[in-house]
Amino acid sequence: MPRKLACLVLALVTAASLAASWLAPAGYATQFREAPNAPPSRRHLLGTDQVGRDLFSRTLYGTRISLLLAPAAALVATTLAAGIGGVAGFLGGVPERVAMSLTNLFLSLPWLFLLITIRALLPLNASPLASVLATFLMLGLLGWAASARVLCAGARALRTSELLLQARALGLHGPRLFAVHVISNLKPVLYAQFWISIPTFILSEANLGILGLGVPEPMPSWGTLLKELEGVTSLTEQPWKLAPLLVLIVVVTSFQLALSRQEVPL
């Protein structure tokens, strides 16, 4: 039951964010200069921000960016993990030891320190769209290590299985054996790792955004929307400012609840 509810919530939030162009009363960058910091009203369902932008519209567009790009980053990370961890576990021996040492080294680097270091390397003069893509691509390229370890263990278990022994006896070797039998049998693990990575990347982008190192203005994302909380002096007077945070909590919780049954054991 909680899983079905979580999937329903995710479907609704995703659908609403995809329909932002129709549902949102204004563009994400449209300013109502006569109404900065306005409270919720019929015109602005969640009020406006400090520069008069409609918060409901920005939440919808921000949700779309985070919900589309976090899975894309998770796909990049899972593909890398399958390439590094899966191949290492399948080959065994020295390649496996080298790949796992690299993975362990990568895992020992503090995630947020690593992210802000690499983010600081990105050019300052990139367009907002390029910066958004670069931020999520960076998350995908750096977030493979934990999944690689799990996939390596899965591929190692398969290496000595009857199934692969028979496939080898039938003459299947190398990349074909890996693609046909190892990857197809690792699909449940790959799926679980992909699903686990999404909320991690959503939260990482939110952290980067609040620190001013994520998606640049005027583009909205959950990070930039939560950054607005910096200007709030009292939550009891402006509780509607917490709306993006509530959406984030609901979505991340839904991802975690939807995941619990997805982790099909190998």
Added chain:
Amino acid sequence: MRRKIARHLIAITATVLLGGLVSAVLVRISPGFAIDENQLDPRLNAESLRALRASHSSEANILRFYAGYMNRAVHGDLGISHSLGQPVGRLLRDRVPVTGRLAAGGLALAWTFAFGLAAALAAVRISTCDVLAIVLSGILLCLPAAVMALLSVLWNAPASLAVALIVFPRVFTYSRNLLLNSYSLPHIVTARAKGLSKLRTLFWHVLPSCAPSLVAVGGISVNIALSAAIPVEALCGVAGVGSLAWQAAMARDLPLLVNVTVLVTLVTLLSDAGADVIGYVLSTREN
């Protein structure tokens, strides 16, 4: 035991060497490297400009640059921060104790509440309280660390409380699972059935059986607390290593940023290695 310690030492050395190489490469390829503002001095003639360029050309080779960088680092010279105009070594010396106190305070608070709650719930097993605690830790897990820092500023709460709330859900979840697993072990079920008091069961049987895993969680929690230091210090205005890293990132000050990252990685590796060795000693004693 010796082999375990040796393995950790090798891993730490490899990380430092690799981290140094990555740092050197990042600094080398960063925008503005090898550009000396003296080159803009109109009083310099062509020969002086050539000499200035030649002095930087020795740094063009990344490996040579890396060797020089490591040599200077070994002698305590971590370079000069471009944004703050001060030696990186001095900046780190001033700020490490601040972050240490913040992380230690946060960890102490988090462990007291998380482990206390997990132990109480595992021993008493009131399903309503269990569900409430799981929901609370679930909500805290869904909050970005930076939001926790913002809320602590808004409510005038101490920064160490924000770190504690970031660490709490992880420690609580792991501790609760470990304690529940231990309580289901046959010898502990027998001890409880024979009427051993709850406190005695916890201290004599449950804790010794899950101590090695708890120590490992302790090692991980240091990593979480240090990662939380960036948003908490940056947003709560604490002058520690985290806020230094954030300032460096905002100012694209790579020499400072990579040195901070290598230092935090070293601390993380040392805490992981320490936890692993202590856990190994405890598990061999338990066996």
